[in-house]
Amino acid sequence: MPPMLLPALPLLLGATLTFRAVRHALCRLPLPAHVRADPLRTWRWHNLLVSFAHSIVSGTWALLCIWQTPEMLVEIEKAWSLSGYLLVCFSAGYFIHDTVDIVISHQSRASWEYLVHHVMAMGAFFSGIFWSRFVGGGVLTLLVEVSNIFLTIRMMMKINNAQHLLLYRVNKYINLVMYFLFRLAPQAYLTHLFLGYAGQRTLGTFLLAILLMLDVMILVYFSRLLRSDFCPQRIPSHQHKDKFLTE
Numbered sequence: 001m002p003p004m005l006l007p008a009l010p011l012l013l014g015a016t017l018t019f020r021a022v023r024h025a026l027c028r029l030p031l032p033a034h035v036r037a038d039p040l041r042t043w044r045w046h047n048l049l050v051s052f053a054h055s056i057v058s059g060t061w062a063l064l065c066i067w068q069t070p071e072m073l074v075e076i077e078k079a080w081s082l083s084g085y086l087l088v089c090f091s092a093g094y095f096i097h098d099t100v101d102i103v104i105s106h107q108s109r110a111s112w113e114y115l116v117h118h119v120m121a122m123g124a125f126f127s128g129i130f131w132s133r134f135v136g137g138g139v140l141t142l143l144v145e146v147s148n149i150f151l152t153i154r155m156m157m158k159i160n161n162a163q164h165l166l167l168y169r170v171n172k173y174i175n176l177v178m179y180f181l182f183r184l185a186p187q188a189y190l191t192h193l194f195l196g197y198a199g200q201r202t203l204g205t206f207l208l209a210i211l212l213m214l215d216v217m218i219l220v221y222f223s224r225l226l227r228s229d230f231c232p233q234r235i236p237s238h239q240h241k242d243k244f245l246t247e
Contacts, residue, residue, distance in 0.1 A: 055145040055146075062146075076137035088125050144183045150174050
């Protein structure tokens with residue numbers, strides 16, 4: 001257990017407002033012409049810019065936390081560090097911000113998968129924030145943000161209709177490698193560790209249920225990624241226009 005519990009609510013509020021301010025600042029950047037011509041693409045572009053900023057910071061931060069506190073790799077429930085705790089608060093604030101952004105922008109129906117993911121992620125992070133348990137597990141889950149850096153670049157280039165560029169072709173292979181290293185592999189490792197809580201009436205069992213649902217979502221996203229980038233001929237042409245938000 002940590003020597004102290006930081007005031008969680010002010011930290012969450014501060015992180016949420018920080019991302020709101022980041023979004024406001026990023027909205028001032030010039031837009032590509034193809035994006036600017038469509039209000040939906042404009043909203044999604046700004047949303048992805050914030051996601052990109054979050055991924056760079058939290059992905060790097062997660063790696064530093066594990067380097068500073070390597071016991072988080074094996075003791076997912078009790079391993080704790082101030083840096084790890086603040087990282088979990090920081091990322092929970094991002095998910096709160098993004099959930100609110102989707103809802104108030106009337107994109108709930110189109111982005112319902114994101115909302116489901118965010119609710120599950122916040123439910124898991126709150127165990128570390130309010131009960132000071134599984135902070136190590138929360139840090140390990142945030143390794144996925146390293147992969148998200150390249151996934152977000154891919155999505156932004158698709159929204160900008162820039163799939164023909166060399167950068168997109170190079171990034172799609174880097175993205176695939178990072179998906180394995182920082183999304184599939186950590187998720188499989190965490191699932192293995194959390195299976196030790198199966199059958200118990202503990203917080204770990206609740207988190208295992210969330211993790212298994214996230215496993216399913218990640219595999220679905222992975223199949224979409226492979227179809228879209230490596231087997232595009234198998235996707236009906238009428239789907240390409242409507243699926244850019246999720247593929």
